[in-house]
Structures are given as C-alpha cells and as structure tokens.
Amino acid sequence: MGAKEEIITLEQALDLERDDSVALYKRHVNPGLCTLLGIIGFDRRFVEAHGMTVRDDHGREYLDFLGGYGALNFGHNHPEIVEAVRRVESMPNILQASIGCLVGPLGASLAAILPGEVRRSFFCSSGAEAVEGALKLARIATGRTDLVYAEGSFHGKSFGALSVTGRAKYQTPFEPLVPGCHMVPYGDIEALEAALAARECAAFIIEPIQGEGGIVVPPDGYLSAAAAACRATGTLLIVDEIQTGLGRTGAVFASEHEDVAPDIVATAKSLGGGVMPAGAFSATAEVWDKGFGGTEKCTLHTSTFGGNARAMAAGLKSIEILMRDDLSSAAREKGERLMAGLERIASGSGLIKEVRGRGLMIGVEFYEPRVAKKLSAEYLAASVAGLLLQDHGVITAYTLNNPNVIRLEPPLIVTDAQIDHLLDAFEQVVSKHHGFLGVMAGLGRTMVSRRR
Numbered sequence: 001m002g003a004k005e006e007i008i009t010l011e012q013a014l015d016l017e018r019d020d021s022v023a024l025y026k027r028h029v030n031p032g033l034c035t036l037l038g039i040i041g042f043d044r045r046f047v048e049a050h051g052m053t054v055r056d057d058h059g060r061e062y063l064d065f066l067g068g069y070g071a072l073n074f075g076h077n078h079p080e081i082v083e084a085v086r087r088v089e090s091m092p093n094i095l096q097a098s099i100g101c102l103v104g105p106l107g108a109s110l111a112a113i114l115p116g117e118v119r120r121s122f123f124c125s126s127g128a129e130a131v132e133g134a135l136k137l138a139r140i141a142t143g144r145t146d147l148v149y150a151e152g153s154f155h156g157k158s159f160g161a162l163s164v165t166g167r168a169k170y171q172t173p174f175e176p177l178v179p180g181c182h183m184v185p186y187g188d189i190e191a192l193e194a195a196l197a198a199r200e201c202a203a204f205i206i207e208p209i210q211g212e213g214g215i216v217v218p219p220d221g222y223l224s225a226a227a228a229a230c231r232a233t234g235t236l237l238i239v240d241e242i243q244t245g246l247g248r249t250g251a252v253f254a255s256e257h258e259d260v261a262p263d264i265v266a267t268a269k270s271l272g273g274g275v276m277p278a279g280a281f282s283a284t285a286e287v288w289d290k291g292f293g294g295t296e297k298c299t300l301h302t303s304t305f306g307g308n309a310r311a312m313a314a315g316l317k318s319i320e321i322l323m324r325d326d327l328s329s330a331a332r333e334k335g336e337r338l339m340a341g342l343e344r345i346a347s348g349s350g351l352i353k354e355v356r357g358r359g360l361m362i363g364v365e366f367y368e369p370r371v372a373k374k375l376s377a378e379y380l381a382a383s384v385a386g387l388l389l390q391d392h393g394v395i396t397a398y399t400l401n402n403p404n405v406i407r408l409e410p411p412l413i414v415t416d417a418q419i420d421h422l423l424d425a426f427e428q429v430v431s432k433h434h435g436f437l438g439v440m441a442g443l444g445r446t447m448v449s450r451r452r
C-alpha cells in the first residue's frame with residue numbers, strides 16, 4: 001500500500017504551482033480528461049474572471065464565448081449576484097427545520113417569467129436533478145410510466161436523465177436504463193404522434209433548441225404541434241429550458257417563440273447566476289397537486305441542498321437583472337450580429353457546413369472531411385477551438401453529442417466589439433489553415449511553440 005495522502009489546506013491549494021495542481025488532478029480526479037484537455041491546449045490555469053473576460057496565471061486575457069454551456073448568461077462573477085450571496089451570508093444557509101424565507105419568493109419570481117400556467121417549483125442544484133424530478137412528477141401525476149424523448153437530446157447523466165438522453169455513447173455503457181423510454185427523431189411531428197397514439201406515455205421531454213445535440217433548431221411549428229399532440233393524448237409536455245432559458249435564445253424562455261404552454265419546465269445553469277449551483281422543475285398547479293399535493297405526498301421528492309439561502313439569493317438577483325436589463329432583447333440583437341458575421345465567413349470557407357441557432361445560442365458545423373474520418377469527426381471542431389484559444393485568446397468548445405459543431409454561447413452582456421473580435425479570429429482560423437489537415441497542423445504548431 002502506498003503512503004496515505006496528507007490533507008491540503010485551502011491556502012496551500014491556492015498557492016500551488018500549476019504543474020503540481022494538475023498532477024494532483026491526474027492522481028485523484030480524472031486522468032483521462034486531463035490528457036484530453038492537454039491535447040487541445042485547454043490545460044491552462046485561469047485565475048480571475050469578470051464579465052466576458054478570463055485571465056490566466058501569465059496575465060493573458062481571454063474572451064469567454066463558451067459561457068459555461070449556458071450557465072453564464074450574466075457573465076462571470078456578476079458583482080450584483082456576488083453581492084446578493086454576501087447579503088445572506090449570515091443567514092442559516094441550510095436548515096431543513098423550517099421553510100427558508102427566500103424559497104417562496106424565488107418560486108414567485110419564476111412563476112412570473114415561466115411560460116404558460118407553470119406556477120409551482122421544486123428547487124435543486126443541477127440540471128440532471130431538475131430533469132429527474134420532472135420525470136418522476138410526470139409519472140406520478142399521470143399514473144403512466146412510459147416516456148418519449150428526442151434523438152440527439154441531452155438532459156443530463158444521472159440514470160433517469162440519461163435514459164432520455166439520445167446519444168448511444170453515453171447510454172450504452174450503463175444499460176439497462178430506466179425502462180419504458182422511447183426515442184423519436186427530433187423535429188418529426190408524425191413520429192411523435194405515432195409514439196403517443198396509444199395514450200400510454202406519461203410525458204414527452206424536449207429541448208426547444210437542442211444544445212449538446214449540436215445547436216439544432218426544430219422546424220417552425222414543431223413545438224406547438226408537439227404540445228397539441230401531448231394535449232390530445234393526455235401526455236404531459238416537459239420542456240427542458242436548462243440551456244435555452246433565462247434569455248439565451250432572445251426570449252426569456254425559448255418556449256415563447258411558439259407560444260407553447262408546457263406542463264412542466266426544467267431550469268438550471270444560469271438560474272444560479274453563474275455564482276451558485278441552482279436548478280428547478282416547475283409545474284402547473286394541477287400537475288403538481290396530482291403528483292405531490294397533500295401532506296402524504298409532499299415529501300415524496302426532496303433534496304438536502306434544494307432551496308439553500310445562497311442559491312435562492314443568487315436566483316432572485318439573476319431574474320431581477322434579466323428582466324431589468326432586458327437581456328433577452330440583448331441576446332436577440334447581439335445574436336443577429338454574430339450570426340450574420342458567421343454566415344459571411346461560412347460562405348467563403350470550404351470547412352463550414354452550416355451556421356445555425358437563435359439569439360446567443362449559435363452552432364457552427366464543420367464538414368466531415370473524407371480523410372481521417374473517424375479522427376476528424378471527434379477533433380476538427382476541437383482543433384478550431386484550440387486555435388481560437390491559443391492564437392486569439394477566445395474560449396469556445398464543441399457540443400457533447402455532436403463534436404463536429406463549435407458552440408458560441410457568450411454571456412448575454414457581450415459587446416459588439418467583442419463579437420467583432422471573435423469574428424475576426426474565427427475568420428483567420430478557418431481561412432489561414434486550409435482544410436482539416438491544415439487546422440490540425442496549425443494546432444500542432446502552436447502547441448509545440450507553447451511548450452518550448
């Protein structure tokens with residue numbers, strides 16, 4: 001047996017050299033992830049972040065166009081949200097013995113902005129946890145078991161959420177998953193109607209725009225037709241707004257683009273303002289009461305950290321800022337500028353297949369070149385992201401279910417000048433390095449010069 005590790009104080013941890021903290025991560029956390037990030041040049045030590053900007057330990061500044069996969073709609077460390085958490089620092093943060101005084105107010109704020117008649121919320125700490133609760137509520141409220149989900153979807157990696165996440169890579173190693181889950185193609189209303197026809201499904205869960213699937217916008221009218229199909233068959237409609245919510249797509253919630261009134265909505269990511277982990281599933285009073293109404297059923301679903309005072313304070317301040325600063329309109333306007341610039345670049349580049357998205361949720365899909373097909377599918381977008389980071393100080397990433405797509409999801413406070421910087425950088429990367437092999441070689445060259 002090797003010698004037991006010694007505990008490390010926070011002060012010691014903050015003072016560690018980068019190589020030492022990476023070595024500890026490799027030994028005690030996830031060595032494979034460390035290697036993967038190293039290959040694409042993302043193994044840096046970022047030490048400070050404000051708004052759109054992140055700084056590394058060499059003092060270099062980067063613009064964050066990844067935005068925490070949609071968790072940073074307000075930017076890094078928004079001062080008002082940080083201050084909101086400070087304001088409650090002497091309150092009991094976790095005290096199950098009574099009802100936290102900020103939980104009801106955040107429930108009310110969410111009810112004020114959520115689509116349709118969704119009024120009651122359960123608070124938790126992550127997206128997957130919000131989806132778990134939504135699925136359980138659908139089963140108990142309908143007395144049915146089956147669940148329908150879309151191909152390419154991403155709803156999280158806990159068992160229930162994974163069971164409705166449409167990517168074999170994540171599902172297969174953990175089978176058998178939750179039984180009774182059926183996959184339909186995204187955007188195909190006939191397939192959905194056929195799946196629901198037997199009136200045996202508890203719920204259909206859908207992202208109004210697929211995030212990890214590669215930023216996929218469904219055909220016009222699909223969401224409202226899906227809502228009608230659910231209503232006609234007694235199936236509950238769960239809309240997963242975890243990535244699309246809180247202004248990201250140019251509306252407060254993406255369901256609004258088609259005036260859809262869901263039965264259950266899942267939120268997370270930016271609900272905690274990028275400062276605290278927070279998630280929620282919210283339902284109409286009718287659905288909620290069927291599921292968890294009355295003293296017998298009110299504790300069927302619980303969470304130790306759900307409703308903690310600091311997360312609630314962050315949530316309240318985030319919603320206040322979202323509405324006060326009209327960040328959804330900002331997302332719409334900035335998104336148009338970004339989209340127009342990317343389309344212009346795409347039209348002159350043989351590498352880019354499509355630019356798509358809505359508001360500030362934009363994906364750029366690359367062609368799969370014939371050479372090195374397997375490799376390119378996994379690494380072309382990652383290599384472009386690597387070059388954007390190393391040569392231009394811009395943080396981006398590929399989408400989990402479709403690694404051939406680069407996602408652009410900057411904080412909604414991004415400025416026109418920052419968008420223009422990204423466009424300039426993007427144009428240089430895709431025009432300077434010709435073809436897939438050119439991009440890979442370009443990344444290789446900058447990696448080597450960085451290590452020297």
Ligand SMILES: Cc1ncc(COP(=O)(O)O)c(C=O)c1O
Nearest residue numbers: 126127128154155156211242243
């Ligand atoms: C649409 C959607 N649902 C659920 C999740 C899972 O959220 P979390 O990673 O907080 O569990 C994600 C995460 O990317 C997501 O994009």
